[in-house]
Amino acid sequence: MDVLLFGGSEFVGRAYLERLVADGHMVDIVTRGIKPITVKGYRNHLKCNRQDENALATQLEGRAYDYVFDISAYTVEDIKPILKVLNRTKLQRYFLMSTGGVYTPSDSVVNEDGEIGFNKNWGTYGVDKRKIELELMEVHRLKNFPILIFRPTYIYGEGNNLYRETYFFQRLIDQLPIPYPDTSKGKAQYIHIEDLVNITMEAIVKEATNGEAFNITNSEIFTWKELIQTFKLVTNKEVPEISITQTEMDQLAINSREFFPFRDVTYLLDIQKLIDFGLSTPTISLKEGLERSYNWFKSKKIPRQYHLLNSLEKVVSLKMK
CATH class of the missing domain: 3.90.25.10 (UDP-galactose 4-epimerase, domain 1)
Structure with missing residues (x-):
């Protein structure tokens, strides 16, 4: 399958890139080109600032993807340009790496129906991730844009920077x-990077997960x-x-x-x-x-x-x- 990956230079993004390449997919990656990409076997490295709509449109011109893995979106300004310029003719799923920091503070185990809002422990990081979620959920509702969202706890494992x-x-x-x-x-709670990647690869191909957000962690x-x-x-x-x-x-x-x-x-x-x-x-x-x-x-x-x-x-x- 044809895959677009935002990220790929460090820890989580690199782990996804390694897995996608190992599985034989044709992978294009988007980064600013500041940090080296140490994984071999991807197809194209599209170097641009993802917030620059014109630059992103130029890089993606004539390209269409089955799956998009978005590991590097931290603010809603990161997501808006791709939603405008992405060719959706063959898109089957857009995966967003969010965070458990979107929930308000709690001393209990929180499920997906838990209260979402400002969490002083995570500050703007959780708030900004939630804004991205809402942007994706809205375009899913209005245009049937196929999305999948994971909210992990602490991610750890080999290569953690x-x-x-x-x-x-x-x-x-x-x-x-x-x-x-x-x-x-x-x-x-903690989740090893291999578990995170494996379950993502399983989830993106299941139709039932379209439009859904999931907590993910080791219990x-x-x-x-x-x-x-x-x-x-x-x-x-x-x-x-x-x-x-x-x-x-x-x-x-x-x-x-x-x-x-x-x-x-x-x-x-x-x-x-x-x-x-x-x-x-x-x-x-x-x-x-x-x-x-x-x-x-x-x-x-x-x-x-x-x-x-x-x-x-x-x-x-x-x-x-």
């Missing part, structure tokens, strides 16, 4: 303490302490865990993101809708996924970036006295 798994691996290898927020808010739930313990188990290394209470954060005038690579919030999604539509659910456990990530990590030379957590040393020094 966000300083998350790598941070924990480096702390453990360097035998350095790992501070974490101890506020009872931090319960989260395992972890506290921050349990998350750290899983990293220890995978690496077979031991370092002190340092719990930082909300009172201590208030006294230091810091927030948890200044010393911990995840937001200290409850981030739990219900995936029953995937089951109801006959789709697969994620099967890669966090332990298995982190084992894969650790093997990938050990094959790379990734610089330490502890400085990105600018209060890390402050809290460690305070608690280790």
Whole structure:
């Protein structure tokens, strides 16, 4: 099939590109051309700013696609030009990678009927993704534009360019303490990139998924302490865990993101809708996924970036006295 992929240079986009090429599809990719594309075997690299309607129209002139995978839309300005210039004569599905951050804050497991709106924990990121969803849903309603939307929790796995798994691996290898927020808010779910890609490829060819939005995550739930313990188990290394209470954060005038690579919030999604539509659910456990990530990590030379957590040393020094 003919595929258009927005993204392809980093982590999630690259994973989709690898899979599409491996499956033998004819793939064109759209990026600004700033970052190198390390995957081989795609057809064309269409270099342009996707918000530039004229440039995008020029790149897509004479081209038509069966499927569009949109991994790099972050604002509604990213989506409007493609909706205007895309040749829809053979389009079977337009896939949008959204986020679980479109829901308002909740301490419960949230399903697709949960309240959608501003979430202070995700800020404009969730709001902007929701605007994109609404734009696609409207064109689906008015013009039967075939769409599919996934809302994942934390995505992880081999090649993750966000300083998350790598941070924990480096702390453990360097035998350095790992501070974490101890506020009872931090319960989260994770989805390995392979599960995400596999289920997407399954979902886009099912007619029943047209016009639908799905939560997607592994149903395992972890506290921050349990998350750290899983990293220890995978690496077979031991370092002190340092719990930082909300009172201590208030006294230091810091927030948890200044010393911990995840937001200290409850981030739990219900995936029953995937089951109801006959789709697969994620099967890669966090332990298995982190084992894969650790093997990938050990094959790379990734610089330490502890400085990105600018209060890390402050809290460690305070608690280790």
